[in-house]
Amino acid sequence: MAESIIRLENISVALGGEQILKDLNLNINDKEFVTLLGPSGCGKTTTLRIIGGFQRQDSGNVFFADEIINDLPPYKRNVNTVFQKYALFPHLNVFGNIAYGLKMQNVPKQVIEERVGEMLALVNLRGFEHRNIQSLSGGQQQRVAIARALVNNPHVLLLDEPLGALDLKLRKEMQIELKNIQVKTGITFIYVTHDQEEALTMSDTVVVMKGGEIQQIGTPQDIYNEPKNAFVADFIGESNILPGVMIEDYRVMICGILFECVDKGFDNNEKVGIVVRPEDIEIKPEKEGFLRGVVRSCVFKGVHYEMTVEQINYPYTWLVHSTDAAQIGDTVGMCFYPNDIHVMKGEDIDYSVFSAVPKDEAEETEE
Amino acid sequence: MKAFPKFRLTRTAFSYPYIVFAIIFLVAPLILVVFYSFTRQVDNYSVYKDFENSPEVIMDNLDFIGYEEDSALSGIGTYYYNGESLTVVNYREKHPETYEIFFADGKISLIDEYEGDELIDENLDNVKFLNRLTGIYFTIDNFVRFFSNGDSMKVFLRSLYIAFMSTVFCLLIGFPTAYVLSKMKEKTRNVVSVMFLLPMWINFLLRTYAWRTLVEKTGIINTILDSVGLPAQNLMYTRGAVILVMVYDFLPFMILPIYNTLIKIDRSVIEASYDLGANHYRTLFHVIFPLAIPGISSGVTMTFVPAITAFAISKIMGGTQCATIGEEIERVFNSDMWFGSAMSVIIMVLMLASMFLISGRNGDSDDIGGGLI
Numbered sequence: 071m072a073e074s075i076i077r078l079e080n081i082s083v084a085l086g087g088e089q090i091l092k093d094l095n096l097n098i099n100d101k102e103f104v105t106l107l108g109p110s111g112c113g114k115t116t117t118l119r120i121i122g123g124f125q126r127q128d129s130g131n132v133f134f135a136d137e138i139i140n141d142l143p144p145y146k147r148n149v150n151t152v153f154q155k156y157a158l159f160p161h162l163n164v165f166g167n168i169a170y171g172l173k174m175q176n177v178p179k180q181v182i183e184e185r186v187g188e189m190l191a192l193v194n195l196r197g198f199e200h201r202n203i204q205s206l207s208g209g210q211q212q213r214v215a216i217a218r219a220l221v222n223n224p225h226v227l228l229l230d231e232p233l234g235a236l237d238l239k240l241r242k243e244m245q246i247e248l249k250n251i252q253v254k255t256g257i258t259f260i261y262v263t264h265d266q267e268e269a270l271t272m273s274d275t276v277v278v279m280k281g282g283e284i285q286q287i288g289t290p291q292d293i294y295n296e297p298k299n300a301f302v303a304d305f306i307g308e309s310n311i312l313p314g315v316m317i318e319d320y321r322v323m324i325c326g327i328l329f330e331c332v333d334k335g336f337d338n339n340e341k342v343g344i345v346v347r348p349e350d351i352e353i354k355p356e357k358e359g360f361l362r363g364v365v366r367s368c369v370f371k372g373v374h375y376e377m378t379v380e381q382i383n384y385p386y387t388w389l390v391h392s393t394d395a396a397q398i399g400d401t402v403g404m405c406f407y408p409n410d411i412h413v414m415k416g417e418d419i420d421y422s423v424f425s426a427v428p429k430d431e432a433e434e435t436e437e
Numbered sequence: 438m439k440a441f442p443k444f445r446l447t448r449t450a451f452s453y454p455y456i457v458f459a460i461i462f463l464v465a466p467l468i469l470v471v472f473y474s475f476t477r478q479v480d481n482y483s484v485y486k487d488f489e490n491s492p493e494v495i496m497d498n499l500d501f502i503g504y505e506e507d508s509a510l511s512g513i514g515t516y517y518y519n520g521e522s523l524t525v526v527n528y529r530e531k532h533p534e535t536y537e538i539f540f541a542d543g544k545i546s547l548i549d550e551y552e553g554d555e556l557i558d559e560n561l562d563n564v565k566f567l568n569r570l571t572g573i574y575f576t577i578d579n580f581v582r583f584f585s586n587g588d589s590m591k592v593f594l595r596s597l598y599i600a601f602m603s604t605v606f607c608l609l610i611g612f613p614t615a616y617v618l619s620k621m622k623e624k625t626r627n628v629v630s631v632m633f634l635l636p637m638w639i640n641f642l643l644r645t646y647a648w649r650t651l652v653e654k655t656g657i658i659n660t661i662l663d664s665v666g667l668p669a670q671n672l673m674y675t676r677g678a679v680i681l682v683m684v685y686d687f688l689p690f691m692i693l694p695i696y697n698t699l700i701k702i703d704r705s706v707i708e709a710s711y712d713l714g715a716n717h718y719r720t721l722f723h724v725i726f727p728l729a730i731p732g733i734s735s736g737v738t739m740t741f742v743p744a745i746t747a748f749a750i751s752k753i754m755g756g757t758q759c760a761t762i763g764e765e766i767e768r769v770f771n772s773d774m775w776f777g778s779a780m781s782v783i784i785m786v787l788m789l790a791s792m793f794l795i796s797g798r799n800g801d802s803d804d805i806g807g808g809l810i
């Protein structure tokens with residue numbers, strides 16, 4: 071296991087009487103791409119600002135390579151930030167912006183020119199040295215912001231929703247580019263976003279946050295396939311979440327039907343939450359499925375059809391992604407495999423906000 | 438029949454009153470002043486020996502005694518000089534202001550060239566020219582006079598010095614004040630900015646007189662010094678006193694525009710500077726100061742321009758030794774509005790040039806904005 075570079079210990083912050091972070095503990099390993107993921111107001115940006123030194127925590131400690139850096143001002147931390155709206159210096163040109171950090175360290179002029187050249191090459195902006203910041207497009211400004219932070223060779227790069235202002239295509243390009251830069255430079259990236267797809271695409275580790283608390287830490291695969299709770303399941307991708315009862319290890323009761331599953335370690339007859347991803351559900355003729363339902367809507371989404379299926383005899387509406395379309399009003403069968411059933415501890419799940427209601431309401435909770 | 442274009446109440450129509458206002462109160466006076474500065478009216482009739490070649494005045498200040506209505510405009514008429522009457526007719530069409538007069542037996546008579554029985558050539562020695570300098574004519578004498586006149590130049594340079602020093606002190610005090618103000622919490626900030634604006638509600642003459650009672654020979658400061666046993670200071674009627682009151686009067690005009698630009702600076706830009714390893718001082722110098730330049734330049738303009746033309750402050754605080762160009766213009770204008778106009782045009786050109794220089798420097802950082810308004 072790689073060694074820890076940044077550790078947050080029992081961090082609590084309140085801003086304007088509102089508790090932003092609650093007793094947060096987080097360990098970030100060296101050379102990793104870590105993403106803090108969560109809806110707006112979950113405290114992810116505050117966490118980043120604490121690491122950057124722009125926000126003082128009310129209690130708790132920040133460790134940098136096992137040294138407490140609580141009182142270290144931002145300009146003494148070996149950490150650089152790419153700000154949400156780039157925060158480029160409007161009075162300096164591209165060269166001036168990138169060279170700023172080196173100039174502050176009194177690096178000789180020749181070295182500055184060399185390093186800036188390298189950085190411009192890294193972010194594909196060769197020949198832009200003397201361009202005005204205002205004359206650049208959003209994507210180019212973004213690259214300058216990244217180059218400006220990276221030129222100082224920081225141990226850790228903090229990125230605060232850096233792609234938020236870019237259009238979808240550019241964002242996807244930049245995601246790949248950022249990941250490449252991270253691999254190439256070997257710098258630890260701490261990336262803040264509310265876009266779950268972005269998080270899954272780029273990260274080595276994803277930290278899902280909500281209401282100032284960490285919900286789950288894991289690899290993108292873990293987070294997606296084994297969500298620890300209903301919030302994570304719902305926030306990461308689309309899910310059908312419904313209550314079930316764990317009869318015994320590997321056996322779970324959903325909608326009155328006993329399913330085999332791959333989960334264990336629950337009490338017998340424990341109430342649990344069940345997550346089934348919409349793409350894991352297969353639509354079958356009525357008789358062949360475990361569960362039956364009536365197709366209520368069917369929308370073409372490009373790769374697949376998105377269908378809502380109202381289950382017969384139960385108040386659940388299932389979200390199904392299938393490559394085959396079904397006729398609205400048809401009664402169909404649904405089935406899924408044991409390893410598609412994800413079981414979570416589910417005592418306090420509020421099911422009403424998930425699959426039992428139309429999808430658009432569930433989406434609102436994401437934002 | 439072609440109808441008149443209909444008047445429509447569009448948004449542009451709302452600007453018409455202002456355009457009319459601007460023409461009446463801004464453009465017209467400006468044209469007048471420029472016109473005056475390049476002209477001169479002389480009521481004075483002088484007799485020159487040879488007007489074109491040597492403008493030597495033989496007779497000056499002829500009194501006009503009578504004329505016929507038509508001839509009044511061209512200067513033809515009867516004049517009176519040293520008890521003798523003198524009649525003038527038009528001599529040359531080329532120089533309508535120049536007339537030939539002829540002395541004969543001590544009497545001044547005239548010769549009309551076109552009816553010329555009495556030939557000029559025969560009596561060349563007796564030929565004189567009357568230059569009628571009445572009316573308004575074009576000249577750059579007013580400007581030449583300003584730059585060749587040592588006294589005007591001295592006053593001008595003194596004004597420049599006083600205005601420059603006031604601006605420098607305003608900037609030295611104003612920038613840190615604006616900076617501190619911009620860093621305050623909103624509530625305190627509002628209270629403090631009202632404190633800075635409060636003196637502006639009092640008539641500025643009153644404020645200036647208040648300063649006078651402070652620094653006078655028998656004023657409050659000297660009274661205090663006296664009671665402590667220190668020697669009285671002669672503060673009144675010095676350049677220092679003028680600069681002091683100017684700084685006091687114009688400081689809000691420096692603070693406000695700078696403050697306005699400072700609060701508009703994106704907080705994250707400053708954080709970016711810290712993030713990149715710049716401490717507070719270097720951030721101030723490398724980021725905040727350059728970004729505040731639009732505010733600084735409008736603050737400098739709003740201090741320098743009124744400071745160079747101010748005359749009340751220097752009159753009250755500086756007396757005659759510290760007369761500024763504004764005072765000088767005021768004084769000159771009463772007796773010689775042509776020269777006074779030329780002086781004000783010179784100041785105006787100077788100010789426009791300096792404003793142009795200042796605004797040209799930061800032409801491309803418009804988006805940060807600034808200014809008082």
